[in-house]
Amino acid sequence: MGKPATQVQHAETKLRQLILNMNIRPGERMTERHIEGMLGVSRTSVRTALLHLVNEGLVSQQGRGWIVSPIDLDEISQLCTYRKILELGAIGHCTPAIIRSDIAQGEQLLSAAASMTAYEECDQAGYDFHLWIATLSRNDFVIQGVENATLRLRRARWLADDHNRNEWDEHRAIVAALKEADLTKASRLTEDFLQRKRQKLLGVLQEKKKLLTEQGALFFPV
């Protein structure tokens, strides 16, 4: 595995893990010195790692002090829209040649997902699929945007216990439409899918909101 070339990267990946696995809860306060002691990395490195995580949206600065970014329903809603715009844009901008060269990889993702069972695996596979769609655009900024949005949504998906094994039928339909070079159909299917997924995600979280809030102060709109 890609071990850390630098101390900053080490601290960064370690912290990202801790945050995504909810070992440090959303909204929780962190101090540079505590992390320094915990990871055995100098405060300088911890600091720049934290700054990186701020760009990724996993960490926020409230006044003086670092907090794990809280789960914000409004932000989630915006992220879903953002991702939808990017993925639809990617589909809309891809050429027959691109589809021809990428379709095999897409089908491979589909078949690989069939045998998935653990949550981690499923989530990763979903991530890969959305990234695959983004890649159709051949646009680094679109890809990075989808990547970042998916990352930011990850904790929320986990909270909502968003397994969705049946979503792969829809994925299959999207790939099929792309294979037939029917971009309109692929766009519509993707839009419907993302719309449904968004509403389900927000719905479940809204429902669990009180419970989750009591349970660990998971929500606050800053």
Added chain:
Amino acid sequence: MGKPATQVQHAETKLRQLILNMNIRPGERMTERHIEGMLGVSRTSVRTALLHLVNEGLVSQQGRGWIVSPIDLDEISQLCTYRKILELGAIGHCTPAIIRSDIAQGEQLLSAAASMTAYEECDQAGYDFHLWIATLSRNDFVIQGVENATLRLRRARWLADDHNRNEWDEHRAIVAALKEADLTKASRLTEDFLQRKRQKLLGVLQEKKKLLTEQGALFFPV
């Protein structure tokens, strides 16, 4: 004016200025210690400022060492596409209520632009207009994306000497279409406009490429 609350911000804005004004040329190498001496800010702060500018795309790291991001025609092309996707998405997602509340500001931007003359002013006004469109989405990520794309394109626009005073006629048409709540028309106009602008930008740069490269090593694909 908002003077720097912190040394990092000071170094960051100063460096951004120097890069955007081409006082430090694209591709030029920078050392942390040189900047430290130049700005009178400690290397620690300079360093984190540089990291910020890396996320903005104005600075890159090549191996060991910092360089001002070179002007890359392929990157420019991708940025134009990215911006197009976002702005069209913004228009596609805005509601009549949003248009009603924002249209006045849009018209104000148009009338203010009429009396512009200096390049700086025109560029800023164009920036504001695109940002206004992005704001129609009420989506922070879309807005930030357009913001970042516009920033990254700024030096290229300057190199291409992209005054385009007549582009404001097209802007006016877009606002008019929005006012009539004709989103389809507004989308089409915006797409045409951005497409034309992209081709002109790339065309001019392609034409000047040899000249610019000799003149100051402005291009290299890393």
Added chain:
DNA sequence: AGCTTTACCTTGGTATACCAAAAAGGTGTA
């Protein structure tokens, strides 16, 4: 001279030291 080798110096990466501001805690008074 041409090539290799070695000493030195520059550079980014990291750790530590220092500071001021803000927060926390305690103390005295009304």
Added chain:
DNA sequence: TACACCTTTTTGGTATACCAAGGTAAAGCT
């Protein structure tokens, strides 16, 4: 008890010190 005032501690922000890797130039060998 409640509140204001002061002391102490904690915290992020910044500067400096240190290090190892990479590059450069000078010296030495053939």
